Amino acid sequence: GQFPNVGRGHHLVAMASVNKLLLSLLVVLLGTSVLCIEDLAETIDDSPKATLGLELMEEKMDNLQFSFMELFVHVKELGELFTNNQRTIEQNQLETNHLMNVLEDRLAANVSLITSYSKQILDYQTICANHDEIRKELSAMKSHPRGRLTAKTKSPRTIKSCQEANSPTSGIFKMAGINGGDSFDVFCELESFDGGWLVFQQRYNGSVDFYRNWMAYRNGFGDVGGEFWLGLEKIYQLTKEGTWELIVELKDFHDNYKYARYSEFGLGTEREKYALSELGTYSGTAGDYLEYHKGMKFTTSDNDNDVDDGDNCAEIYNGAWWFKDCYKSHLNGQHADSADDTAIKWPNTDSGLMFTRMMIRKV
Numbered sequence: 001g002q003f004p005n006v007g008r009g010h011h012l013v014a015m016a017s018v019n020k021l022l023l024s025l026l027v028v029l030l031g032t033s034v035l036c037i038e039d040l041a042e043t044i045d046d047s048p049k050a051t052l053g054l055e056l057m058e059e060k061m062d063n064l065q066f067s068f069m070e071l072f073v074h075v076k077e078l079g080e081l082f083t084n085n086q087r088t089i090e091q092n093q094l095e096t097n098h099l100m101n102v103l104e105d106r107l108a109a110n111v112s113l114i115t116s117y118s119k120q121i122l123d124y125q126t127i128c129a130n131h132d133e134i135r136k137e138l139s140a141m142k143s144h145p146r147g148r149l150t151a152k153t154k155s156p157r158t159i160k161s162c163q164e165a166n167s168p169t170s171g172i173f174k175m176a177g178i179n180g181g182d183s184f185d186v187f188c189e190l191e192s193f194d195g196g197w198l199v200f201q202q203r204y205n206g207s208v209d210f211y212r213n214w215m216a217y218r219n220g221f222g223d224v225g226g227e228f229w230l231g232l233e234k235i236y237q238l239t240k241e242g243t244w245e246l247i248v249e250l251k252d253f254h255d256n257y258k259y260a261r262y263s264e265f266g267l268g269t270e271r272e273k274y275a276l277s278e279l280g281t282y283s284g285t286a287g288d289y290l291e292y293h294k295g296m297k298f299t300t301s302d303n304d305n306d307v308d309d310g311d312n313c314a315e316i317y318n319g320a321w322w323f324k325d326c327y328k329s330h331l332n333g334q335h336a337d338s339a340d341d342t343a344i345k346w347p348n349t350d351s352g353l354m355f356t357r358m359m360i361r362k363v
Contacts, residue, residue: 161362162188163196172225178237185224189359193247193261198238200230201358203344206335211318214303218270229332232267232274232298235360239266239278243363246279250286250346251355253337258286258346265360273297273305276322289329289347296322318342331356 158174159165165173165188175186189197203210208227220231238244246265251257264280275297282288297305299320304312306323313326319333319342333344336352343352 158183159188161196162186162190162198163362165190165196178234184234186230187225187228197247197359197361199357199359200235201228201331201356203227203331203335203353203357204355210320210332211334212300212320214300217298217300217320218274233270236267236269236274239360244360245363246358246360247284248286248290248331248346249355249357249359250349250353252349252351253354256349258284258349260284260286260288260290260346262290263363268297273299273303286346292328293322293324296324299323331358 156174157165158176160176162173167173167188167190170188170190170192172185173188174183177183187199187202189195189199204227206227208222210229212221217229218232220229220234222228224230244265246262248260248262249257250259260282261284262280262282264278266278268275268277276290276294279290279294282291296307299305299312299314299322301312301314301320304314306313306326308323308325311326313323314320317326317330317333319330321327321330321332323330327345329346331344331346331353334340334342334352335354336343337354339351344356346353346356
């Protein structure tokens with residue numbers, strides 16, 4: 001951090017040598033001049049002409065002596081000037097070195113400060129990212145009627161019903177194929193309403209379009225555990241034997257939760273257009289708005305089975321349901337916080353629903 005020092009000692013030694021040399025030369029010259037004059041005085045006579053020549057020579061020697069003295073003084077002044085300049089340079093060098101040290105210290109401090117700020121920024125970015133994840137988790141929790149996240153892990157076990165799941169937590173299970181068919185994924189709700197429920201419809205964020213055709217509703221669509229429709233054929237095959245009950249869960253965009261429970265639930269065959277053939281006694285907090293649809297066939301935009309003359313209720317309300325003329329409830333409408341008739345509706349709410357879930361359990 002410092003500039004190399006100028007060799008002041010060498011310069012001072014050199015100037016001292018020059019001064020000494022000049023002084024010696026002056027002494028020698030003066031001494032020689034005196035000797036020459038003395039020798040000359042001994043050899044010359046006392047004639048007026050000789051006396052005049054001697055006086056002229058003495059005058060010249062005096063002038064020479066004066067010139068050497070002037071030279072000596074000038075050299076000495078130069079030496080002192082050089083010494084002063086050298087001191088000034090050294091002082092400037094010291095000040096420069098001090099400033100360089102100060103700058104280096106400040107630079108090191110700034111680098112340390114920048115490093116510290118960079119770490120804080122990275123920490124804040126991590127915290128913000130974590131906050132975003134927490135917000136997503138809270139949003140998902142808020143969308144669930146019981147305040148829990150939908151399980152995404154799959155159990156390796158194959159079950160015949162959700163009542164056989166034998167698990168303390170809800171999640172996705174592999175259901176044995178019906179009538180020798182392929183196995184398929186189901187979501188089992190094992191914590192609410194004493195557990196054992198198989199979910200066949202769920203909506204909570206509008207990520208899946210429910211305005212679909214007949215084949216989509218027949219076979220099912222969406223992501224089991226997320227937003228999905230299990231499929232009319234599977235629902236029919238599951239409920240055609242024994243007695244099954246139904247629970248419909250609802251939550252609006254103001255976080256108001258309600259439910260409707262029916263002691264029986266069952267569908268007709270595909271030939272019968274999966275009609276809502278069985279619907280038992282209602283209980284719950286949401287109001288009975290499914291009874292109006294009992295016995296109605298399922299209608300999609302490309303398969304009109306409602307009783308509204310000349311109109312297809314699925315096309316009018318952008319969904320699919322057991323429409324009559326047209327509906328009192330419609331859980332496959334558009335996911336929107338809106339009072340529009342195309343939104344997800346259960347009449348005991350002022351606007352569209354945010355969360356819906358339909359699930360069945362064998363009695």
